[in-house]
Amino acid sequence: MTTEPVVDQINLSDPGFWGLPFDDRDAAFRVLREQRPVAFFDEPPWPFLPPGPGYWALTRLADVIEASRNAAVFSSAAGSVLPDLPPEFSYLRSMIDMDNPEHGDMRRIVARAFSPAAVRELTGQALTLAHEIVDTVIENGECDLATQVATSLPIGLICQLLGVPRADWDWVRDRALVPYGRDDPEYVPRVLDEPERGALAVLEAVDEMAAYMKELADSRRARPGDDLTSRLVRAEVDGRHLTEEELAQWFILLVVAGAETSRQVITHGVLTLDRHPAQRLAWQQDFAGLGSTAVEEVVRWSSPVISFRRTLTRDYVLGGQPLAAGDKVLLFYPSANRDHRGFADPYRFDLRRSPNPHVGYGGPGPHYCLGAHLARHEIRTMLGVLFERMPDLEVTGEPQWLRSSAINGIKHLPVRFRPGRRRAPRASGW
Numbered sequence: 001m002t003t004e005p006v007v008d009q010i011n012l013s014d015p016g017f018w019g020l021p022f023d024d025r026d027a028a029f030r031v032l033r034e035q036r037p038v039a040f041f042d043e044p045p046w047p048f049l050p051p052g053p054g055y056w057a058l059t060r061l062a063d064v065i066e067a068s069r070n071a072a073v074f075s076s077a078a079g080s081v082l083p084d085l086p087p088e089f090s091y092l093r094s095m096i097d098m099d100n101p102e103h104g105d106m107r108r109i110v111a112r113a114f115s116p117a118a119v120r121e122l123t124g125q126a127l128t129l130a131h132e133i134v135d136t137v138i139e140n141g142e143c144d145l146a147t148q149v150a151t152s153l154p155i156g157l158i159c160q161l162l163g164v165p166r167a168d169w170d171w172v173r174d175r176a177l178v179p180y181g182r183d184d185p186e187y188v189p190r191v192l193d194e195p196e197r198g199a200l201a202v203l204e205a206v207d208e209m210a211a212y213m214k215e216l217a218d219s220r221r222a223r224p225g226d227d228l229t230s231r232l233v234r235a236e237v238d239g240r241h242l243t244e245e246e247l248a249q250w251f252i253l254l255v256v257a258g259a260e261t262s263r264q265v266i267t268h269g270v271l272t273l274d275r276h277p278a279q280r281l282a283w284q285q286d287f288a289g290l291g292s293t294a295v296e297e298v299v300r301w302s303s304p305v306i307s308f309r310r311t312l313t314r315d316y317v318l319g320g321q322p323l324a325a326g327d328k329v330l331l332f333y334p335s336a337n338r339d340h341r342g343f344a345d346p347y348r349f350d351l352r353r354s355p356n357p358h359v360g361y362g363g364p365g366p367h368y369c370l371g372a373h374l375a376r377h378e379i380r381t382m383l384g385v386l387f388e389r390m391p392d393l394e395v396t397g398e399p400q401w402l403r404s405s406a407i408n409g410i411k412h413l414p415v416r417f418r419p420g421r422r423r424a425p426r427a428s429g430w
């Protein structure tokens, strides 16, 4: 049994902390939740940036919900990530870094495309894609679930919604994974010794995606369709069309937010079900019946997004801790999702958990995940097809964790299954 960390020795700003196994990080968050739920940390050094002022870490469910809900005090306008991004990174800013009314004006442009009804219409396409993805590995009897299966449906569906041709999906995927992979040496060689390499890799990836969106938008201006890019190109906000920069920001927000998150829930889902065989069997035997509570529990359990930032517009007392105007706070979702004040027996993985007020998609408030319905659909579809075609799917090795303070990520997960037959003609693009 590991010993409990000492609260004064926990440092969420130590880059080494984010290279620890999940259970060690979780133990630290458990101590913070109980002993210092609103804890102040100095800011880690950021390549190319002057030192930041530090931040408060919110680790309890009630505080994360209060900060998400009270957007007038907990503002997003100064940025949704911890460092204040310099102008070179402007493509990474988007509606997630806005307050109302600007935020609402932007979000309304695409909101309908992510509604439950619109997502239901994607059912056929999602199923077809999920089967094609399984076809690419089913004959082999083994694969890396994280890279060969879990990424493809989320990236495929968001690309389809945006009107990205299928031949370009892999290209988009490789760039969409860079912003969250920037601190991991597998994605960015030598980043541990030279952290500025991570920042430069992000710049290169977002610049390439921005140039791609410019071409895509030009083609939709010439030949409008009914995809999201056409809708963004047509949209008017305050009587004007979106600028090239705003279009690029939309593209990058959607592919980055849509790719790494759902893929992680699918990967964590397979791993967690493997470790809880009785629950897995129950879900396999009653997939539809358990579906809605089960998907929410897998999202609570995996909590792929580690934190987002807010900045105080005025002095405020949160959880008994006085905070000052201008202070930064980070909302730690995985910690909130294991808070015993909100969840009975939070360390029990329970596919029937109800109620399940998790904040995996963010707390209630204006920035609650735009893609939540789409994500639920992706997770349910991919796990359902895996259950059907690989009923004996089995994890054969330890997961390899992504080194990241932003995403609770599994990079690789080796699995095996009885080899089966392909169903569809070989798909291009995977």
Ligand code: HEM
Pocket (backbone or CB within 6 Å): 068, 095, 096, 097, 107, 154, 158, 253, 254, 255, 257, 258, 259, 261, 262, 265, 299, 303, 304, 305, 308, 333, 359, 360, 361, 362, 363, 365, 366, 367, 368, 369, 370, 371, 372, 374, 375, 376
């Ligand atoms: C299980 C998968 C997902 C998880 C866990 C997740 C989680 C989150 C979280 C925590 C936030 C921030 C909430 C806040 O700041 O209050 C967020 C926002 C957002 N998510 Fe997701 N997300 C997922 C899937 C998706 C998908 C598939 C898309 C589709 C493209 C998407 C698009 C967005 C966008 C655009 C925002 C910004 C919303 C706004 O500022 O109004 N997400 N998501």
